[in-house]
Amino acid sequence: MASDSTSYPLSRTPPRNGTTQYPKHVSPAQAIAEAWSKETPESQQYWRVADVRARERYLSSLVWSRPKPVAVSKM
Secondary structure (H helix, E strand, O other): OOHHHHOOOHHHHOOOOOOOOOOOOHHHHHHHHHHHHHHHHHHHHHHHHHHHHHHHHHHHHOOOOOOOOOOOOOO
């Protein structure tokens, strides 16, 4: 078994050629913004319409008022 780092491709030691680029850490909001900017205008419009439809479907299915209480007669 060789002891050099080439036998361990998942080793934590970076290659020593000077071209190592570590992953850029971004917040979830930044990642979403970057992905959104890469979408085509047609795709963005599709998702906007889908969002409006989902919002309308959600809001129309909810009953926002409580049912009126039934009067109970006292005997």
